[in-house]
Amino acid sequence: MPYRRTFGKALGLLLLAGRLGAQSAAGPTVSPTAAARFLDQASWGPTQATVAAVELAGFSKYIDTQFAAPLSPLPDVPPNAMGREPMLPVQQQFFVNANAAGDQLRQRVAFALSQIWVVSAVKLHTADEVLPYLRLLQKDAFSNYYQIMRDVTLSPSMGHYLDMVNNDKPNPAAGTEADENYARELLQLFTIGLNELNDDGTLQLSNGQPIATYDQTVIQGFARAFTGWTYPPKPAATVSRIHNPPHFEGQMVAFDSNHDMAAKTVLDGAVSGGQGAQLDLTDALQNIYHHHNVAPFISRQLIQHLVTGNPSADYVKRVVTVFRSSNGDMKSVVKAILLDPEARAGDTATPDAGEGHLREPVLFINSLLRALNATVTSDNTLSVQANNMGQDLYFSPSVFNYFSPGYRFTAAGNPVPVNSPEFQILSTSTALLRADFVNRIVYGKIPGVTLDWTPYVNLTAAQLLNTLNARLMRGTMPPDMRNSILTAVNAQNSNLGKAQAAVYLIATSSQYQVER
Amino acid sequence: MNSITRRSFMRVSAGLGSLAWAGSFSRFALLNAVTPASGDYRALVCIFLFGGNDSNNLIVPMDTASFDAYTNIRKGLALPSSSLLQVGTSNAVYGFHGKLPELQKLYQANSLAVVTNVGTLVQPLTRAQYIANQALAPSNLFSHADQQMQWQTTVSRGASSTGWGGRLADAMSSMNPSNSLPPFISMAGNSLLGTGVETQPFSIAPGAPLGLQGFNTSATSEARMTSLQELLTLDSGVTLIQQASQTMQNGIADDALLAKALAGVPALTTQFPASNGLAAQLEQVAKIIQIRQTLGMNRQIFFCSLGGFDTHTAQLNDQDNLFAELSPAMSAFFAATQELGVDGKVTTFTESDFSRTFQPNSNSGTDHAWGSHQLVMGGAVKGGQIFGSFPAFVLGGPNDAGANGRWIPQFSVDQYGATLAAWFGALPQQLDSVFPNLPAFDGANNLGFLG
Numbered sequence: 027m028p029y030r031r032t033f034g035k036a037l038g039l040l041l042l043a044g045r046l047g048a049q050s051a052a053g054p055t056v057s058p059t060a061a062a063r064f065l066d067q068a069s070w071g072p073t074q075a076t077v078a079a080v081e082l083a084g085f086s087k088y089i090d091t092q093f094a095a096p097l098s099p100l101p102d103v104p105p106n107a108m109g110r111e112p113m114l115p116v117q118q119q120f121f122v123n124a125n126a127a128g129d130q131l132r133q134r135v136a137f138a139l140s141q142i143w144v145v146s147a148v149k150l151h152t153a154d155e156v157l158p159y160l161r162l163l164q165k166d167a168f169s170n171y172y173q174i175m176r177d178v179t180l181s182p183s184m185g186h187y188l189d190m191v192n193n194d195k196p197n198p199a200a201g202t203e204a205d206e207n208y209a210r211e212l213l214q215l216f217t218i219g220l221n222e223l224n225d226d227g228t229l230q231l232s233n234g235q236p237i238a239t240y241d242q243t244v245i246q247g248f249a250r251a252f253t254g255w256t257y258p259p260k261p262a263a264t265v266s267r268i269h270n271p272p273h274f275e276g277q278m279v280a281f282d283s284n285h286d287m288a289a290k291t292v293l294d295g296a297v298s299g300g301q302g303a304q305l306d307l308t309d310a311l312q313n314i315y316h317h318h319n320v321a322p323f324i325s326r327q328l329i330q331h332l333v334t335g336n337p338s339a340d341y342v343k344r345v346v347t348v349f350r351s352s353n354g355d356m357k358s359v360v361k362a363i364l365l366d367p368e369a370r371a372g373d374t375a376t377p378d379a380g381e382g383h384l385r386e387p388v389l390f391i392n393s394l395l396r397a398l399n400a401t402v403t404s405d406n407t408l409s410v411q412a413n414n415m416g417q418d419l420y421f422s423p424s425v426f427n428y429f430s431p432g433y434r435f436t437a438a439g440n441p442v443p444v445n446s447p448e449f450q451i452l453s454t455s456t457a458l459l460r461a462d463f464v465n466r467i468v469y470g471k472i473p474g475v476t477l478d479w480t481p482y483v484n485l486t487a488a489q490l491l492n493t494l495n496a497r498l499m500r501g502t503m504p505p506d507m508r509n510s511i512l513t514a515v516n517a518q519n520s521n522l523g524k525a526q527a528a529v530y531l532i533a534t535s536s537q538y539q540v541e542r
Numbered sequence: 543m544n545s546i547t548r549r550s551f552m553r554v555s556a557g558l559g560s561l562a563w564a565g566s567f568s569r570f571a572l573l574n575a576v577t578p579a580s581g582d583y584r585a586l587v588c589i590f591l592f593g594g595n596d597s598n599n600l601i602v603p604m605d606t607a608s609f610d611a612y613t614n615i616r617k618g619l620a621l622p623s624s625s626l627l628q629v630g631t632s633n634a635v636y637g638f639h640g641k642l643p644e645l646q647k648l649y650q651a652n653s654l655a656v657v658t659n660v661g662t663l664v665q666p667l668t669r670a671q672y673i674a675n676q677a678l679a680p681s682n683l684f685s686h687a688d689q690q691m692q693w694q695t696t697v698s699r700g701a702s703s704t705g706w707g708g709r710l711a712d713a714m715s716s717m718n719p720s721n722s723l724p725p726f727i728s729m730a731g732n733s734l735l736g737t738g739v740e741t742q743p744f745s746i747a748p749g750a751p752l753g754l755q756g757f758n759t760s761a762t763s764e765a766r767m768t769s770l771q772e773l774l775t776l777d778s779g780v781t782l783i784q785q786a787s788q789t790m791q792n793g794i795a796d797d798a799l800l801a802k803a804l805a806g807v808p809a810l811t812t813q814f815p816a817s818n819g820l821a822a823q824l825e826q827v828a829k830i831i832q833i834r835q836t837l838g839m840n841r842q843i844f845f846c847s848l849g850g851f852d853t854h855t856a857q858l859n860d861q862d863n864l865f866a867e868l869s870p871a872m873s874a875f876f877a878a879t880q881e882l883g884v885d886g887k888v889t890t891f892t893e894s895d896f897s898r899t900f901q902p903n904s905n906s907g908t909d910h911a912w913g914s915h916q917l918v919m920g921g922a923v924k925g926g927q928i929f930g931s932f933p934a935f936v937l938g939g940p941n942d943a944g945a946n947g948r949w950i951p952q953f954s955v956d957q958y959g960a961t962l963a964a965w966f967g968a969l970p971q972q973l974d975s976v977f978p979n980l981p982a983f984d985g986a987n988n989l990g991f992l993g
Contacts, residue, residue, distance in 0.1 A: 148850075189854045194904035201617050203946055205905040207854040210684070220682050235699075241676070242684065242944055253904070335782075379780050414750070416731065423849055424593065426687055436703040436737070437785050443703045444781050452786060453732045453745035454793030458754055461770075461790070465756035510772040517765030527766050530756075535773045536786035 056081050060373035062500045066541050067333050068092070068364050069130035071393025074497075076130070085370075089131065089361050093168055098127035100161050103153035111153035116160070117409035117419045118474070124392040125402035135167040135360055136160070137388075138331035142324070143178050143216050145187040146422040155274045156420060159183035171324060171354035172315050175217065179311060180277040182257050184208070188425065191278060192269050195253040195286035204286060209248035211425050213240055218293075218319035225318075225346045226339035227326040239319060240293060247290035251310040254285030254303035280304055293317055321349040325359065327431045332360075333369045335383040335446040341368040372542060382542030384448040386428070387415035389541075390460065394467065394533055397497045398477055406474025411466070414459045416451035461534040468530045482525035487515045490528055498532050507537060582717075583834055583887045584966050585842045587827055588707065588735060589820070589872070590693075591864075591894035593852035594686065596908050597915035598900055598947075599861060600642075601656055602626060603932050604635040611935035615947065619857060619902045629926070636928060641865035644873030645917065652925035653876060653885070654917060655991050658932055659941075660958045661896065661913035661951030662692040664699055665982040672943055672950060684910040684948070686852070689895045694735035696956050696977055706959045706976055707843045708738025713972040715740065719838040723796055727830060729823035730847035735893075743845070744796045748826040752797040752804075803836040804829065812878040814871070820848045821871035828878035831888065841966065851894065854907040876919055886921030889992065891962060893955075900947020901937055912943055913951030916958065922965060922993050929991045956980045957989055965992040 056064070061080035065072035068089065080088045100119060103111040124133060140163055150156050159181055166174045178184050185191035190208040214220055221229050221236040229236045258276040259266040268284040280303035289299030290306075292313045298306060314320070325345040329337045345362045352358035363369065372381065385393060391408055402408070409419045417428050429450035434443035466472050482490060491512055495503040511531045518524045532538050599621055602612055613620045626637025627646040636656075638646045648654035662680040672679055680698035682688035695702035711725035718725055724744040726736030736743035746752070754770075757763045771794075774787045810828060814821040823846040834842065848868060853860045872890065879885040897914030913933070919925075933941035933949040941949050956977040960968075963976055964987070973987060974980055980987055 189905050189907070192905065197904060200904075201615060202902050202904040203899070203909070205854055205903040205907065206909040207852075207905075210910070214685060220685060220688070235677075236681070238681070245684075380782070382780075382782055384782060384786060414747075424686070424852065430687060432687075434701075434703065435785055437781055438788065440781070443701075444785070446782060446785075449782075449785065450732060452789055453728070453743070454789055454796060455731070455745040455747045455750065457786070457790040458793045458797065459747070459750065462751075462755045465754070469756050504776065504778070506776055507773055510769045510776075514765045514769035518762050523762060527762070527769075531766065531769050531773065534770060536783040536790070537773070537776075537778060539786055540780065540782045542780070542782075 056084055057373070058496075059500045059502075060370075063373050064088075064364070064370070065130075066393065067369065069134060069396075070124040070389065071396040072500075073396050073399065085365055086361070089364060092129065092131035093357055095129040095132065097164055098123040098129050098133060100157055100164065102157065110151075113147050113151075113153055113156065113420060114409065115404070116153050116156060118404050118406050120388075120419060121392070121402050121406050121408040121474075122404050124388070125395055125400070131360070132164060132167045134332060135328075135356070136163040138328055139163045139167060139174065141331060141422075141427045142327055143174070143184070144422050144425045144427050145183050146424070147420045148423065149187055150183060155183055155186065155272075158274050158276075160420075166356075168357045168360070170356060171320065171349070171359075172311070174356075175311050175315060177277075178216070179208075179212070179252075179307065180255075182272075182274045182276070182278055185255060185257070185278050186272065186274070188212075190252050190255055192256050193249070193253050194268075194284055196250065204246070204249040204253050206245050206249040208252055210245050213245070213248065213314065215425060217314050217323065218317045219323045223319045223322045224339075225322055225343050227322040227337075227342035227346070228339055239317070243291050244293060247292050248310055250286040250288065250290045251292065251298065251306045254280045254282060255307075256281065256284075280307070315354075320354075321346045325349050325363075328359065329363050329369075330383070330431055330447055332363055333366075333383075334381050335448065336380050336444060338368060341366055377542045380444060382540055383446060384452060385539055385541050386448045386451075387412045387417035387456075387460070388419060390415070390539060391463070393541075394464070394498075395475065398529070399481075400467075400478075401476040403474045403476075407472060408475065411463045411472065414456075415463060416453070416456040416459075460539065464530055464533040468526045468533075479522055479525055482529075483521040485521075485525075487512055487524060490515065490525060494528050494532055498529075498538055503532070503537065507535065583840055583884060585831060585834075585844065585884070585888045586707070586962055586966055587824070587844045587846065587875070587888060587890040589824075589868075589890060589892050590690075590730070590733075590735075590845065590847040591851050591868075591892055592690070592847055592849035594689075594895040594898055594910055595851040595864075595892075595914060596853060596857060596861060596898035597894070598897060598908075599639055599857075600865075600915050600917075601639070601928075602637045604628065604630075604637050608932065608935055615900055615935060615937060616902060618906060619908065630928075634928075639861070639865050641862050642869040644869040648873060648876060648919060649926055653921060653923065654919045654925050655923050656928045657916045657918060657953065657958060657989060657991055658928060658930035659913040659949050659951050660916050660930075660953045660955065661949075662689060662698045663951050663954035663956075663982075664979065666954075666984070667950055669940055669942060669950060679943075683912060683943075684896065686895050686910070691734060693893045693895065693955055694733065696954075696959060696979060698955075698979070702734075703737065704739060705733070705735035705737050706955075706963070707733075707735040707845070708741040708743070709976045710738075710959075710963050710966060710968060711736070711741040711841070711843055712738040713968055713976055714841045714966065717841040717967065722837045722839055723799055724792075725839070725841055726843045726845070727827075728845040729826055730845055733845045736843060736845055742792065744792065746797075746800070746826060748822040752801040754794060799837070800830070803833045807833055807836075810878055810881060812874055812881050814874045814878075818867050818871050820846060820867055821874055823847070824871055824875035825878070828875060828882065831879070831884060832882055853898065854903065854909060855905040857898075857902075857907045872917070872919055879920070889918060889920035889922055889962060889965060891919070891958075892917045897949065900935065900942075900949070901945075909946070911946075911948035913941075913949040913953075918962075918991055924991055924993060927991070929989055953989060954979070954983055957983055957986060960987045961989045961992055964988055 061077045062072040103115045188208040189205045193205045255278040257270040257273045260273045268281040282302040285303035298309045326342045348362035412419050429447045433447045433450040435449050436443045515524045515528050518527050625640040629649050630636045692698045694705040696706045726743045728743045728745045774791045814825040827844045879888045897911045898908035899911045938945045956979050960973050960977050
């Protein structure tokens with residue numbers, strides 16, 4: 027009777043909230059509410075099983091276990107009748123893995139990386155072009171940031187997406203310059219950003235103005251440094267040429283004959299030149315990696331994806347310190363993010379008013395389904411739902427992701443804009459479509475998703491509310507919210523109707539949709 | 543004015559007290575009290591070409607000197623003269639891209655004009671000034687996100703939380719009833735262009751149903767709706783929760799208002815092209831313009847978009863496909879405004895991140911540049927004309943910011959927007975508040991492309 031256990035916990039947490047906080051400081055045990063809150067950040071949402079595991083292991087040890095968890099499957103997609111490998115099965119596998127696979131933290135970190143180092147099936151089109159890249163991010167999620175920079179730079183998927191592949195050296199006779207696309211976005215989005223940063227992620231200023239990290243000369247310098255690369259030869263290929271046909275397994279290969287050997291200006295006025303494509307690439311990536319912006323630029327974004335859209339400068343600085351001391355070790359950085367006092371403060375006290383983030387559509391889907399112990403199979407159409415809500419999984423509209431880390435909204439009555447990336451895709455339209463997703467889950471049917479209502483239909487209204495409060499909201503439901511839902515629940519005609527109404531109202535509420 | 547808008551104040555006052563869920567839609571009742579529009583109607587329709595449209599191939603000057611320079615520099619990306627759709631007179635011939643036949647016709651019918659080399663600026667700028675001091679130019683040139691923002695905010699150095707469309711709607715708010723739809727409606731998601739101090743954009747996804755699904759008039763359903771409405775009005779004291787609730791409240795109320803006004807309205811006879819995302823957005827705009835009198839709206843701004851213009855590779859093919867979507871969609875929309883008798887009251891205009899390098903890159907594409915040509919369409923447009931001059935087609939020449947043909951704009955977004963806003967009805971003193979950087983352009987506030 028697993029729900030009884032949760033129900034007991036829900037009552038317990040109401041009675042013992044203060045004491046549990048003290049207990050968790052004294053020993054390895056973690057309260058169920060703290061465990062659930064931690065799992066909102068470190069997984070696709072708490073389940074009864076993962077809450078129990080965190081309670082038992084404590085945060086740090088649980089993270090270590092997650093580091094060692096076997097990678098969830100990302101199988102090849104069989105070709106369709108037209109000989110193409112469609113993306114739908116990749117999207118379906120994402121939701122299957124998120125729902126039930128054990129490497130939850132790796133999935134969250136890999137997904138965060140995929141939103142920084144964006145490739146999109148808008149341009150790549152098929153599964154065989156995208157899957158090698160997803161496997162790369164999955165494998166590298168707990169590696170080292172420089173490793174990620176290097177592996178992605180040499181990935182044919184990224185090479186195809188941002189045109190480093192077949193980027194020929196400048197040709198005066200043809201009147202062409204090197205393609206700037208990868209060089210620009212590598213600097214602007216993947217590593218250092220537009221403006222010089224302090225170690226706490228805030229802008230450095232000169233006469234009150236931000237200081238640009240690079241100019242057009244530097245973009246053109248890197249564009250030339252990255253010339254000469256093409257797709258890896260296909261396994262059966264007998265020759266490799268400066269323009270190999272598209273192939274997405276393995277790493278791109280270089281031809282010095284197609285590489286610009288001239289001197290190039292890179293960051294901090296450094297100049298490289300007179301060397302081949304391999305050496306230029308290594309020098310270029312080292313030049314970027316050693317820019318002091320990498321640690322704050324990336325640390326802040328990882329915090330935003332995992333914990334809160336608007337982290338304090340001190341929080342960023344603490345993570346940056348670990349980023350530097352560990353030389354970009356992702357395990358250390360992820361651990362620092364999740365164990366930081368600011369991330370954990372809300373476990374035992376009310377989080378600050380500005381803390382947290384709106385659950386982006388795929389997180390909203392996954393966490394709701396996991397909390398309700400739903401089953402997701404590989405024929406699911408959840409990607410349609412995510413798309414309706416503004417997040418077409420693996421089909422980001424551009425390299426700028428579904429939303430920007432810098433997005434700010436200005437709330438009515440408060441002139442200070444609030445940094446909250448996910449709100450960029452919350453419009454009056456998608457707000458209602460989020461509720462429509464809940465409507466389908468609760469009152470309709472989404473193919474490949476099965477919800478078992480039996481744990482909820484033999485409860486009194488008060489028990490129902492307690493159970494759902496514990497499962498979905500970690501017991502944080504405010505009394506006025508509870509009273510309102512209780513009135514609606516009592517007006518329903520059947521036990522199933524009561525359970526459905528309660529889940530619908532909680533899941534559509536902003537109190538649930540904003541994770542804090 | 544206090545910080546609570548009239549719209550949100552209404553919502554709060556209509557909220558918790560009422561038991562019936564329709565209580566929150568009290569604007570239904572007020573709708574009948576709105577005086578029908580007197581015919582003083584104006585609408586602006588923005589089509590944002592996301593990714594940075596290479597406007598060097600949108601329209602090409604075909605005088606011998608220009609066309610030779612164009613061909614010599616653009617080489618593989620130069621469109622052959624035989625493919626271009628000619629307009630103009632023998633003294634000044636221009637060629638529209640071959641996939642824009644509908645736009646050629648609109649130009650010839652004096653319903654479409656081109657404004658050349660418009661872009662983000664802090665002040666009028668020469669090449670010498672730019673090379674000597676880049677601080678005189680907008681920040682973060684050539685960056686998609688930043689230039690998209692600056693086109694929408696007109697604030698080209700520093701951040702802005704409002705866009706010029708939202709500020710214009712704020713300035714003109716007395717023209718619209720306070721209890722109707724928001725003046726800015728986006729068919730393409732949240733838009734900074736439409737965010738004002740008071741104005742918050744209302745978004746519609748063309749094709750998606752309006753309103754919340756899964757409710758009916760049964761007692762159980764109404765009880766659930768009552769609670770949903772109550773939850774949205776709870777004061778959590780948490781900024782993110784309040785913002786999410788406000789957004790959903792707005793969506794419920796605005797969708798309801800729109801759905802009621804759209805009910806039973808006859809379909810337009812104008813056929814919009816099928817399988818054309820932009821056309822679907824513009825068709826939705828036309829349907830909303832159709833019910834302007836029911837809604838009592840006298841001033842409206844709409845936002846549509848078409849993406850995919852970031853043509854670093856395979857530009858010729860990609861831009862062919864994009865223009866083949868743009869041209870018939872715009873043309874159908876113009877026909878719809880004619881059908882509705884408002885072609886002189888609706889002005890459609892383009893924006894885009896930036897244009898692209900005149901010099902091609904080594905991937906059969908182009909890279910991020912700056913000033914770009916824009917299209918303006920409508921019965922009030924002084925059509926069949928080119929406003930402004932083309933940059934000199936010389937790499938490193940007088941209009942080039944560098945050596946690759948990144949044109950320094952001759953007109954600023956402020957001037958372009960102010961011309962649209964003046965036609966929309968903004969008074970001169972209002973223009974300065976909507977476009978705070980306008981005074982930097984020496985009183986040249988109107989580019990003259992609207993009557």
